[in-house]
Amino acid sequence: MTSVAVVTGASSGIGRATAQRLLREGWHVAALARRGDKLRTLAPAAQGRLLPLPADVTDELELRAAVAEIRSWRPGVQAVVASAGDFFARPMTATTAAEFERMWRLTVEAKFLLVRELLPLLEVATGAAGQPGPRRAIIHVGSLAAFQDFGNESAYASAMHGVRGLARSQDAELRGKGIRVAMLAPGLVKTELTERSGFSARALEQALTPDAVAASIVFLIETIRAGGYIPEILHLPGAGATFA
Template identity: 35%
Template sequence: MNHDLAGKVALVTGASSGIGAATALALSAGGARVAAGARRADRLKALADQARGELLPLDLDVTDQESVRAAVAATVGHFGRLDVLVNNAGVMLSGPIEGADTSEWVRMVETNLLGSMYAVHAALPHLLASKGTVVQVSSTSGRIASAGGGVYSATKFGVTGFAESLRQEVTTRGVRVVVVEPGFVATELIGHITDPARRAAAREMGEAMRTLQPEDIAEAVVYAVGQPPHVAVNELLIRPTDQTR
């Protein structure tokens, strides 16, 4: 059990399912007090019941700057501080660029990229005060782009690029920046895909391997966040053993 999280306060975005829910519970189990934000606020009540310590459910839409600012303010107002921001909210709407529904592009950019940027912007004054940690959940798609995943990859490359600039700006002031890049994880993301061929291909790919579980990524987050203050684990690339790319 990681005891370095005792007394820490964490805000997790996209916490209603998958990696976000697992990370909120893992941080709570490690001794942190957790604010869990998502649009599906009803699911967060059930999450709060499972948490070891206090878990504050927050109605949060990362695409809305006011909602993001309000969530950060509510976290600090309730717990008195903020030590960890986990930017996990994301959507994956894969499909070819030709003939794409570009409203899906907007949704991915606003959620995956701008949303995480808004959260950093709102949380940063508090994280500088606490010498805290930012965890950016990126993806293997933020390192290797592939056909059918152009815009999703563009958002994740963006998350990684933004994180490196942020790291250079704040690391000498005691704020650590961690990029976590999961490979294939068994979550609801595939269900978001509207292109039937892409959705079927993604399901097939998942069934052909021993996929990661959300808890596997949550453990990696707890590991990085729980390091001594002088240790910055800047990047964690985690694939299923069976995943080649």
């Protein structure tokens, strides 16, 4: 049976590594991000199973158009990974209301819209003879910032707490339908995001790789599909990791 995943943030970092890992494991992947050129080069060997969808996930109309394309490609979706996001750390006095709002829209609201718009595809029964199909999985990429206090992260940390609340509430709302929602919260990962955010070379040397985080995301998905459930994983780098 064809397994279809929708991955946002698939042009870079954690989302890209997750899309590539799912494609390697035989999934069909609808990959969303704004940079279509990066999406098209995701997996040259798996073109038939890759649907690149350039879209801004904070734009409700663009998101709806992408979901319509997914529906006409494949009628049902078995997994969703929401990894589109950003980061900045700045004192409160240097953070504008517009920056704060942008962080919340991308980190939290876009995940809400994504799941709401994909629900009809997640609800498509895939089982034979009226039996429910395998359980479906939604994985929100959160952050250590939802568990540990860092200064200068009013916008980012509050949004990541929002992701945790969103995952908990969506799981309670959807579990009766066989859809489970979990959160993967990484510590520092070496990606475009951290390379442009002023982390030291030493910190980045010790950071996780995107593929290691992708492995945890796929583990969460497979656990759900096998009938289990892990609500959240905190995935930290081994060296230099702190958790108070």
